[in-house]
Ligand SMILES: O=C(O)CCC(=O)C(=O)O
């Protein structure tokens with residue numbers, strides 16, 4: 001895919017982390033944006049998560065399938081919205097795209113049979129960001145699949161030991177796929193910056209949407 005003067009190339013910024021720029025077609029991005037709008041139309045809507053210490057996340061989010069609350073998943077009987085089969089299929093295709101040709105991560109049947117049972121949909125309005133954290137409430141070793149729509153952001157990919165350096169900053173643009181698993185499954189990561197107004201106007205989205213598909217193993 002071409003972005004400005006130079007094509008943004010597929011890369012593996014850390015072992016088990018695969019970034020595929022422009023994986024989603026523009027039409028697909030538009031469909032996903034429409035679907036995310038539909039998910040939040042009610043009775044469930046995008047909410048700021050309140051953390052146990054009293055902090056309020058600037059991002060607004062909702063869960064499809066299993067519900068994450070800080071810092072655990074509720075039982076399946078507490079699901080409010082269904083995780084649609086088409087989104088599960090997209091997640092499988094994403095893992096195949098990222099690891100398919102790679103023996104190290106692709107050969108493991110855990111990933112080949114990727115069976116996400118939850119999706120966290122995050123909406124970043126102007127000024128929203130996400131601090132460094134690990135996605136560690138899942139018991140399954142399966143990777144996390146991340147799809148981005150709307151404004152470009154800086155995704156900070158840290159290390160598995162601490163919130164601090166070393167880290168690598170990856171720019172996630174609308175349509176990009178990021179899969180993180182393998183040795184980096186528990187790497188700290190966050191979104192320190194979203195470039196407001198950077199989305200393609202034709203997408204019809206002011207802000208940034210990110211969907212992460214996960215297999216809870218719970
Ligand atoms: O918005 C992103 O790209 C990352 C979201 C994330 O890390 C999460 O929901 O746990």
Ligand SMILES: [Fe+2]
Nearest residue numbers: 133134135189
């Ligand atoms: Fe995360």
